[in-house]
Amino acid sequence: MRTTIVLAASLLAEIAAAQTSVQSLAKPPAAALHFTIISTAGKHGESARWTTSEGIRMGRESFLLRGQVFETESASHVGADGVLDRVTIRGFTPNGDAAESFAIAEGRATWKSPVDGGSTAYTAPAEYAAFGGPIDLTADLAERLIASRDRSLALLPAGRARAEPLGEGVVGDGGAGLTVTAYAITGLSNTPIPVWMDDSGKFFGAIGALSWIRSGFEAQESKLQKIQDEALAKRSPAIVKALLKTPSCPVAFTHVRAFLAGDHFAENQTIVVDRGVVTQAGAAAQVSVPAGAQIIDGNGETLVPGLWDSHMHFQDDASGPALLSLGVTSVRDPGNNNALTLARAARRAGGELLSPRVYPSVLIDGKGPNTAQAASVANSQNEALAIARKAKSDGFIAIKLYGTLNPHWSGPRPRKRIAWDCTFTVISPRECARIRPSTMATRRSRIFIS
Numbered sequence: 001m002r003t004t005i006v007l008a009a010s011l012l013a014e015i016a017a018a019q020t021s022v023q024s025l026a027k028p029p030a031a032a033l034h035f036t037i038i039s040t041a042g043k044h045g046e047s048a049r050w051t052t053s054e055g056i057r058m059g060r061e062s063f064l065l066r067g068q069v070f071e072t073e074s075a076s077h078v079g080a081d082g083v084l085d086r087v088t089i090r091g092f093t094p095n096g097d098a099a100e101s102f103a104i105a106e107g108r109a110t111w112k113s114p115v116d117g118g119s120t121a122y123t124a125p126a127e128y129a130a131f132g133g134p135i136d137l138t139a140d141l142a143e144r145l146i147a148s149r150d151r152s153l154a155l156l157p158a159g160r161a162r163a164e165p166l167g168e169g170v171v172g173d174g175g176a177g178l179t180v181t182a183y184a185i186t187g188l189s190n191t192p193i194p195v196w197m198d199d200s201g202k203f204f205g206a207i208g209a210l211s212w213i214r215s216g217f218e219a220q221e222s223k224l225q226k227i228q229d230e231a232l233a234k235r236s237p238a239i240v241k242a243l244l245k246t247p248s249c250p251v252a253f254t255h256v257r258a259f260l261a262g263d264h265f266a267e268n269q270t271i272v273v274d275r276g277v278v279t280q281a282g283a284a285a286q287v288s289v290p291a292g293a294q295i296i297d298g299n300g301e302t303l304v305p306g307l308w309d310s311h312m313h314f315q316d317d318a319s320g321p322a323l324l325s326l327g328v329t330s331v332r333d334p335g336n337n338n339a340l341t342l343a344r345a346a347r348r349a350g351g352e353l354l355s356p357r358v359y360p361s362v363l364i365d366g367k368g369p370n371t372a373q374a375a376s377v378a379n380s381q382n383e384a385l386a387i388a389r390k391a392k393s394d395g396f397i398a399i400k401l402y403g404t405l406n407p408h409w410s411g412p413r414p415r416k417r418i419a420w421d422c423t424f425t426v427i428s429p430r431e432c433a434r435i436r437p438s439t440m441a442t443r444r445s446r447i448f449i450s
Contacts, residue, residue, distance in 0.1 A: 020071075020091050020099070022062075025090065026073050027060070028050060033214070035215060041373055044063045044064060045065075047060070047063075047136070055078075057074075058075055059072075061133075065373065070091075072089060072090070072091035072098050073089070073133075074133040074137050075087070076088075083128075087103075087130060088100070095114065098114065102128045109128070115131055135206065138206065139203035143202060146183055163186075163195075164183060166194060166228055168182070169196075172217065182195070182227060191316050191318035191319055194206070194228045198214075209337060210373045211225070229316075229340055233317055233343070235317070236317045236320075240354045243354055249293055250272055250273065250274040250289075252270060252273075252289040252293045253271045256270070256303040258304075259305065265302070269281065306327065306356075308328070309332070313335065313336055314336060320353055329356045330358075331357070331358045333358055333359065333360040334361050336363075359397045360398075362391035364402065364405060366379070367379055368404040371402075372404070384405065
């Protein structure tokens with residue numbers, strides 16, 4: 001089955017490449033504005049923006065991500081009302097043909113992407129939020145949004161984007177210094193998307209686990225990452241204050257449908273919790289609710305243990321409340337920006353961040369064209385060992401070894417077969433006891449005990 005899946009994926013990639021060849025995609029002119037696609041692991045690709053003599057806005061992007069190839073092009077046009085009235089995307093991604101189109105004609109907006117398609121009456125200016133394509137389309141949306149009177153913009157196919165200033169930074173040296181401003185854009189994703197604009201209101205970069213930054217300023221990426229993370233973190237204490245309620249007495253969930261013993265539901269149950277510990281669980285008629293307890297009427301509701309997300313790259317402070325709202329109270333993060341992971345851990349410990357318990361891993365990879373984004377890169381076995389030792393001292397619970405790392409550096413093959421790839425982690429029995437795997441609800445991966 002695994003071989004069949006791999007062969008099918010390879011075939012799809014070949015078909016996509018045949019549909020739109022790299023040679024047929026636009027070539028950026030010398031005057032194009034260039035961006036470098038980078039992460040803590042190094043460079044992954046390039047993107048470019050330019051406008052043709054006919055007023056067509058062009059984007060061209062090419063990058064390699066863990067062996068996956070992205071080659072895309074966008075062509076767009078601004079209509080009389082100041083927003084895009086035509087968009088065409090060509091190229092291919094690991095998912096296949098990237099073809100996407102959008103047009104406004106005769107009072108209707110029509111779109112077709114790899115995941116959806118539709119049409120609606122067009123009665124007021126609205127910016128098309130493309131599903132795919134180069135960063136040029138995101139940059140265009142950000143520029144238009146931030147230049148709007150109230151930093152608010154209607155979107156197509158639906159929704160509204162808003163932008164809020166986060167902070168400023170100066171990049172470059174001496175006379176080449178440039179002031180850039182970060183904004184948090186909401187309405188496009190479940191959590192805010194930070195973008196950076198230069199002092200003329202033009203897109204400068206989008207900084208994250210994978211970053212797009214104006215070429216020539218690559219060395220400033222970590223500086224901007226720190227500024228925006230600290231700015232976003234300033235919002236977190238207010239969320240904690242508004243949402244976190246710590247009871248001073250026992251809490252009784254009465255008459256609920258409860259998931260018990262990890263294998264069945266039981267009707268009309270009462271569960272009593274005191275200081276984070278379940279002290280009673282049983283039929284409602286048989287449980288004695290302590291005097292003075294806070295009572296939550298669970299009639300018609302279902303109570304389950306907190307869920308685990310066992311493969312979740314915890315990307316920002318806003319991910320915490322979002323996960324908790326879904327019932328996820330524990331997260332295994334299989335690899336991230338180590339400095340930001342530690343900063344968030346400190347905020348959680350200090351009561352400044354509302355978040356599930358996060359059990360983080362350090363991702364270690366070798367140097368090469370397929371190096372994983374956000375990896376800690378090791379060029380030798382000694383460097384890999386140093387990264388692992390630092391991970392332990394920093395409080396990470398696991399390391400994750402990726403495909404470019406020399407497999408001989410990890411020592412002799414284990415006697416018991418275990419999986420080593422992007423969705424598996426090996427941890428010690430002691431760490432297993434800490435995270436109580438018997439309560440774990442896995443989603444996309446498993447934990448093997450070494």
